[in-house]
Amino acid sequence: MTATSLSMYANLxxxxxxxxxxxxxxxxxxxxxxxxxxxxAVLPIxxxxxxxxxLPSAARATAYWSLGLSVSLLIIAILSPILGTISDxxxxxxxxxxxxxxxxxxxxxxxxxxxxGDWMLASILAIIGRIGFNGANTFYDALLAHVARPEDRDKxxxxxxxxxxxxxxxxxxxxxxxxxxxxxxxxxxxSFLSVAIWWAIFSIPLLKIVPExxxxxxxxxxxxxxxxxxxxxxxxxxxxxRQYSQLFKFLLAFLIYNxxxxxxxxxxxxxGAELGFGSVELILALLLVQFVGIPYSLIFGRLPSQSDxxxxxxxxxxxxxxxxxxxxxxxxxxxxxxxxxxxxxxRLENTATAMGEGVYSIAQLNATLQGTWNxxxxxxxxxxxxxxxxxxxxxxxxxxxxxxxxxxxxxxxFRSGPDMGxxxxxxxxxxxxxxxxxxxxxxxxxxPTTRYEVSQLISAETTAEHTLIIENSGKKNSHSSNIGxxxxxxxxxxxxxxxxxxxxxxxxLILEAIGLGLSFLVGNLLFGKVVHLLDTxxxxxxxxxxxxxxxxxxxxxxxxxxFWCLAWMVAIVQGGSQALSRSxxxxxxxxxxxxxxxxxxxxxxxxxxxxxxxxxxxxxxxxGSSRPAILSIIAFFLIGGLILANVNVSEGRQIALAExxxxxxxxxxxx
Numbered sequence: 020m021t022a023t024s025l026s027m028y029a030n031l032x033x034x035x036x037x038x039x040x041x042x043x044x045x046x047x048x049x050x051x052x053x054x055x056x057x058x059x060a061v062l063p064i065x066x067x068x069x070x071x072x073x074l075p076s077a078a079r080a081t082a083y084w085s086l087g088l089s090v091s092l093l094i095i096a097i098l099s100p101i102l103g104t105i106s107d108x109x110x111x112x113x114x115x116x117x118x119x120x121x122x123x124x125x126x127x128x129x130x131x132x133x134x135x136g137d138w139m140l141a142s143i144l145a146i147i148g149r150i151g152f153n154g155a156n157t158f159y160d161a162l163l164a165h166v167a168r169p170e171d172r173d174k175x176x177x178x179x180x181x182x183x184x185x186x187x188x189x190x191x192x193x194x195x196x197x198x199x200x201x202x203x204x205x206x207x208x209x210s211f212l213s214v215a216i217w218w219a220i221f222s223i224p225l226l227k228i229v230p231e232x233x234x235x236x237x238x239x240x241x242x243x244x245x246x247x248x249x250x251x252x253x254x255x256x257x258x259x260x261r262q263y264s265q266l267f268k269f270l271l272a273f274l275i276y277n278x279x280x281x282x283x284x285x286x287x288x289x290x291g292a293e294l295g296f297g298s299v300e301l302i303l304a305l306l307l308v309q310f311v312g313i314p315y316s317l318i319f320g321r322l323p324s325q326s327d328x329x330x331x332x333x334x335x336x337x338x339x340x341x342x343x344x345x346x347x348x349x350x351x352x353x354x355x356x357x358x359x360x361x362x363x364x365x366r367l368e369n370t371a372t373a374m375g376e377g378v379y380s381i382a383q384l385n386a387t388l389q390g391t392w393n394x395x396x397x398x399x400x401x402x403x404x405x406x407x408x409x410x411x412x413x414x415x416x417x418x419x420x421x422x423x424x425x426x427x428x429x430x431x432x433f434r435s436g437p438d439m440g441x442x443x444x445x446x447x448x449x450x451x452x453x454x455x456x457x458x459x460x461x462x463x464x465x466x467p468t469t470r471y472e473v474s475q476l477i478s479a480e481t482t483a484e485h486t487l488i489i490e491n492s493g494k495k496n497s498h499s500s501n502i503g504x505x506x507x508x509x510x511x512x513x514x515x516x517x518x519x520x521x522x523x524x525x526x527x528l529i530l531e532a533i534g535l536g537l538s539f540l541v542g543n544l545l546f547g548k549v550v551h552l553l554d555t556x557x558x559x560x561x562x563x564x565x566x567x568x569x570x571x572x573x574x575x576x577x578x579x580x581x582f583w584c585l586a587w588m589v590a591i592v593q594g595g596s597q598a599l600s601r602s603x604x605x606x607x608x609x610x611x612x613x614x615x616x617x618x619x620x621x622x623x624x625x626x627x628x629x630x631x632x633x634x635x636x637x638x639x640x641x642x643g644s645s646r647p648a649i650l651s652i653i654a655f656f657l658i659g660g661l662i663l664a665n666v667n668v669s670e671g672r673q674i675a676l677a678e679x680x681x682x683x684x685x686x687x688x689x690x
Contacts, residue, residue: 036168040175042228043166046159047179049221050120051187052214053152056194057127060305062145065207070133070141073468080138087142091149098150099157112165113231116158120222123151128215131208136467159225160601164610165232170326173555176602177320180594181313188309190217195302232610265671266607268662273600276563276659279652280596282634283569283589290573290645291582295363295516300579303520304586311590319562319595323555330550335542339534340591341565345572347530348584351523352577361518361579364482367511373425373484378510381411381420410434410471412505419490420506427482428512431489432474433505439464440495440502445488446479454478461492464505472507482514518579526580527587555603556668562596563660567653574650607671609678 056062063084071080126147133141167175194213198206291301321327322334352360369375412434422429442462444451453460462475479485491504553561569588576585634651642648 039166039229040171040178042224043159043162044175044179044182045221045224047183048186049218050123050152050155050159051183052190052217053123053127053148054183055187055191055309056210056214057130057145057148058152060191060302061194061198061207061210062130062141065133065204066138066141066145069135069204069207071138072470073136073466074138074470083138083142084145087146088149091146091153094146095150095153095157098154111231112158112161113226113229116155116162117222117226119151119154119158120218121151123148123155124215124219126151127218128212130211133208133211134204160605162225162229162232163601164605164608166229169606170324172602172605173323173599174317174320176605177316177595177598180598181316181320184309184312184316184594186217186221188306190214191309192306263607263671263674265667265674266604269604269607269666269671272659272662272666273604274659275655275662276566277597277600278634279566279570279655279659280593282652282655283566283573284593287586287589290649293645294577294582295513296361296579296582297516300361300518300520300582304583307583308586308590308593311587312594315591316594316598319558319592320598322550322553322558322561322595323599325551330553331546332538332542334546334550334553335538336534337561337565337591338546339538340531340588341568343530343534344527344584344588345568347526348572348576348578348581351526351580355580357578358517359519359522361516361523361582363516363577364514367426367482367514370425370484373423374511375425376511376513378508379422380409380508381506410505410507412503413491414438414503416491416493416502418504419488420509422487422489422509423484424487424509424511425484426479426511426513427515428476428478429487430474430476430510430512432472432507432510433462433464434469434471434507435464435466435473436469436505437465437467438503439466439505441465441492442504443488443490443492444475444477445486445490446477447485451477462489464503478515516579520579520583523580523583527584554668555599555606556663556666559596559599559603560660560663562592562599563656563663565592566596567656570650570653570656574646603668607668607675609675 066084067080071083074080074083126144130141130144130148133144163172163176190213194206194210197210197213200206201209287304291304318333318336322330322337324330327333352362357364367375410433440463442464444460444462450459452458460475464473477487487509489504489506491502493502495502565588569585572581572585572588576582634655
């Protein structure tokens with residue numbers, strides 16, 4: 020019995036075979052909407068600003084969000100291998116996929132009812148959604164070994180990732196427009212509902228077209244016997260771990276290098292914000308990765324294919340980008356105008372009459388306090404806020420703060436609560452107009468519960484000396500009879516970066532066109548012989564090499580053009596590295612135990628989602644900056660790559676083949 024004959028669909032008509040592959044990849048299109056809108060872009064911000072609005076601080080909201088993430092990951096890490104084994108014992112991969120997808124869809128849809136202060140409801144529904152999302156993915160990944168022929172798994176797996184990039188990116192773009200156009204919180208809330216609808220509709224092709232794979236023991240009758248047999252089989256697999264030494268060596272490598280990949284994905288936006296890049300640049304960079312990842316996922320899927328004649332061209336294109344993108348970013352940031360490429364402006368220093376960059380507590384600014392300000396200060400550690408902050412408060416209706424600064428943007432930090440009132444904001448003698456609403460800004464500091472570290476950004480049109488006045492309006496809000504003010508700090512932010520995103524994107528596209536042309540011209544000449552050395556494992560190692568360059572460059576970058584070039588490099592390898600890891604794992608796993616082994620694969624993915632960010636936080640805390648933390652991620656790629664390089668793929672495949680041959684023989688005897 021050959022390896023090809025073990026595939027359920029080895030002898031299918033080509034048209035039906037392609038139809039089932041399409042149906043399988045459509046599930047990536049379906050559930051990636053959850054990954055982009057719920058996990059990455061919209062719900063985290065909504066949770067902090069709306070659902071968690073009544074929590075003591077934004078930091079507390081972030082902590083609760085992270086706790087919910089950890090709880091959901093822990094639950095699915097425990098359930099995945101057990102349920103995966105059960106799905107092998109009984110005929111149930113599609114059943115469990117539908118069950119978990121349904122759980123995730125329901126939890127996501129119900130997020131539409133989350134309003135201000137509903138952080139507990141949002142946490143519960145987010146946990147339910149993540150359990151459904153991750154649980155369904157376990158069985159979706161396990162179906163790969165039954166859908167695709169062994170020689171097609173790399174291409175099919177990367178095609179799924181490409182479909183996911185496209186589907187998730189399209190709905191995210193639609194949701195961003197909904198949030199901008201619809202009033203209040205309806206844009207975000209309806210975007211959650213749209214994810215559930217999208218996920219449900221585009222899951223139908225897989226559930227309808229892809230057949231249920233055969234089970235290992237169809238004759239087991241009672242549920243108890245199925246569960247006990249599943250635990251016994253899982254225990255035997257773990258006991259005989261040496262039998263699958265190459266597979267578990269790969270799992271260890273995957274755990275380590277996927278830590279690095281997940282960390283880069285997870286902290287990219289935060290790191291960019293720390294460096295001073297604007298929200299527009301960061302959001303568009305996220306969308307850039309989504310859509311640019313589509314063709315590159317397909318390219319990486321074809322690199323290991325011995326039958327594809329254009330492999331030298333693909334390899335030449337990847338290598339070209341490995342060198343050309345850093346050169347474009349570095350040279351562009353140093354030769355072009357800072358206003359075009361988003362390079363940092365000179366530091367804003369103090370002047371004789373205004374304060375430059377820095378954080379100034381209200382206690383330091385007593386000389387500028389006007390009116391009959393109480394001038395009382397309370398260490399925030401006594402009130403539950405940041406231990407280093409100090410809040411000064413006054414209940415005088417005439418209280419105000421006048422602050423002279425040299426810059427363009429300042430951030431005021433204050434306390435909201437049931438005893439706070441409404442404050443006016445003046446800039447340079449005029450009522451400050453909120454650029455987001457076009458209306459005069461009034462800070463209504465009322466909150467049903469006291470909340471610390473609330474902030475408001477104030478922006479001037481130009482970098483110069485300005486006067487900011489925050490004054491008590493003397494008006495009462497509809498919830499409280501008090502008109503208090505409570506301020507902590509005023510921070511003068513660094514000069515605003517300016518960039519021409521059209522110019523930057525145009526330069527990258529021109530570079531890509533040049534690289535594509537050169538790859539077609541000299542690709543066969545330069546890489547015609549080398550490319551035959553590439554298999555799935557070596558292609559993953561190539562992607563880890565690119566990631567290492569990304570980590571090193573991330574340490575040095577300091578301009579928008581570099582950040583966008585770096586985002587393009589991430590898009591080159593992100594989908595391909597993860598898709599090929601999935602297909603290589605499928606090749607090393609017995610098809611008859613795909614649910615069980617992909618359950619273990621899911622556990623490793625969940626651990627990698629937790630360990631990498633913790634390592635990043637530890638490194639950032641130790642060095643006091645995220646730059647060394649970014650550089651430290653290279654250790655994940657080097658160690659993981661070293662272990663992966665020592666995986667004997669041929670031996671692992673032979674073990675999986677022998678396991679399946681024994682299974683089919685036993686099945687034939689039982690019949």
